[in-house]
Amino acid sequence: MNNYYRFGRILTTMIMAMYLRIAPWPNFIEIFNPDWVLLALIYWTIAIPERVGIFHAWIFGLLTDVLTGRLFGQHALAYSLVSYACIKLHKRLRPFPLIQQELFIFLFLLLSQLLLFWVKNLQTPGQLSPTFWLPVVTGTLCWPIVYKSLRFVRLLRSSK
Amino acid sequence: MALIVSIALLVTEHKSPRLDALRSSLSVLVDPVKYLVDAPIVALENAKESISSYSVLKEENKKLREEQFITKSKLLKFDALEKENIRLRALLENSFKLGEQVLIAELLSIRMVPYEHIVVVNKGTRFGVHPQQPVLDTNGVVGQVFRALPFSSEIMLITDLNHAIPVQVNRNGLLTIAVGSGQINRLNLPFLPNNADIRPGDLLITSGLGGIFPPGYPVGVVDNFTPESTKPFPTITATPKAMLDRNRELMIVWSKSSPMPLSVPLTQSPSAPVTKP
Numbered sequence: 001m002n003n004y005y006r007f008g009r010i011l012t013t014m015i016m017a018m019y020l021r022i023a024p025w026p027n028f029i030e031i032f033n034p035d036w037v038l039l040a041l042i043y044w045t046i047a048i049p050e051r052v053g054i055f056h057a058w059i060f061g062l063l064t065d066v067l068t069g070r071l072f073g074q075h076a077l078a079y080s081l082v083s084y085a086c087i088k089l090h091k092r093l094r095p096f097p098l099i100q101q102e103l104f105i106f107l108f109l110l111l112s113q114l115l116l117f118w119v120k121n122l123q124t125p126g127q128l129s130p131t132f133w134l135p136v137v138t139g140t141l142c143w144p145i146v147y148k149s150l151r152f153v154r155l156l157r158s159s160k
Numbered sequence: 161m162a163l164i165v166s167i168a169l170l171v172t173e174h175k176s177p178r179l180d181a182l183r184s185s186l187s188v189l190v191d192p193v194k195y196l197v198d199a200p201i202v203a204l205e206n207a208k209e210s211i212s213s214y215s216v217l218k219e220e221n222k223k224l225r226e227e228q229f230i231t232k233s234k235l236l237k238f239d240a241l242e243k244e245n246i247r248l249r250a251l252l253e254n255s256f257k258l259g260e261q262v263l264i265a266e267l268l269s270i271r272m273v274p275y276e277h278i279v280v281v282n283k284g285t286r287f288g289v290h291p292q293q294p295v296l297d298t299n300g301v302v303g304q305v306f307r308a309l310p311f312s313s314e315i316m317l318i319t320d321l322n323h324a325i326p327v328q329v330n331r332n333g334l335l336t337i338a339v340g341s342g343q344i345n346r347l348n349l350p351f352l353p354n355n356a357d358i359r360p361g362d363l364l365i366t367s368g369l370g371g372i373f374p375p376g377y378p379v380g381v382v383d384n385f386t387p388e389s390t391k392p393f394p395t396i397t398a399t400p401k402a403m404l405d406r407n408r409e410l411m412i413v414w415s416k417s418s419p420m421p422l423s424v425p426l427t428q429s430p431s432a433p434v435t436k437p
Contacts, residue, residue: 018193022270024201030274058166066186067193068273069307069314072179073169080166119170124322128275 034139057083277317300401328367349396
């Protein structure tokens with residue numbers, strides 16, 4: 001019962017992340033819009049790797065592909081790779097201070113963006129501007145917010 | 161394992177449309193999120209409408225009534241012209257496509273991805289929408305249905321970098337192709353020679369070649385023509401007629417797939433003397 005409850009919580013945060021992903025920002029903010037789904041996934045895989053694994057990452061990747069109308073499987077590929085890295089490193093990442101974590105988050109986001117860039121370039125080469133990489137930076141800067149808020153969500157019930 | 165499956169998925173979808181069923185079933189899971197994003201904006205608009213004052217509404221009503229009067233009187237003439245056109249085309253032994261059915265779809269205010277001009281509307285395959293259908297608004301061509309999902313469909317605008325539309329200059333019938341520029345207010349016409357008869361202010365209409373867009377709908381207005389003496393092609397740009405970034409209502413068009421038959425009684429009279437037993 002508790003397990004189901006917990007998973008509902010994860011699902012809600014993931015849906016909120018998807019919401020943020022496709023929310024209609026004005027044009028100049030839009031290019032900064034980080035990959036919220038991936039950020040939330042990274043948090044959950046570091047916090048409870050025994051509950052959220054590569055399979056979940058893969059499913060959410062597929063859903064993101066459908067949501068944003070991309071070629072099937074590119075987000076799934078990127079997310080499952082990143083979540084694999086997160087699960088491998090979660091013991092090391094957890095005690096790090098936030099600043100040091102951000103360094104790793106930066107690398108993870110960069111890896112994901114690199115894979116998406118690669119797929120996009122296979123499809124239609126040479127159309128992306130350098131601003132394509134901006135969400136990696138803003139995503140890194142948003143990590144403390146994601147971390148704090150998801151941690152709050154995770155510990156909501158246990159404190160009772 | 162996940163890697164192999166995702167790479168396999170990537171390759172299959174790149175090559176064939178076999179995964180469309182999977183995509184549309186997954187989209188049923190995800191589409192509520194799209195509507196959720198849209199909901200606050202719709203609510204805001206409704207609120208704005210309900211608090212707008214009586215006098216403003218009255219003014220608007222009056223304006224709309226006048227507009228309707230004018231369009232109606234124009235339509236009166238259009239009917240006669242249409243009949244005449246069919247008669248003339250029958251004389252020319254030319255087939256003519258006529259009669260288009262439209263479906264009003266409303267835009268969902270979501271942004272799928274930056275750098276691509278793809279919008280989402282609230283009508284999908286449940287309303288019979290299918291890929292490659294032309295989409296219009298009241299001013300001109302907006303784009304075409306790119307992917308139809310059960311509860312929503314994705315529409316590629318004519319300004320998308322990957323979109324090209326066959327057009328013709330209304331003044332002289334010059335045929336060419338308008339390619340999207342990636343900017344919401346610009347189309348490029350890269351395939352015309354330096355001495356082409358085209359000038360700023362020319363209206364571009366769909367030519368009907370390519371079979372996706374029905375002929376005769378306005379696409380854009382040429383706003384710049386600079387011949388390049390050092391290059392084989394000049395730079396020609398046009399502004400789309402449709403309000404691509406402002407409209408909420410769009411029309412999805414079904415053009416009749418078979419051309420209208422030449423009207424039989426008309427062709428008989430001129431050809432009657434010819435057919436001698």
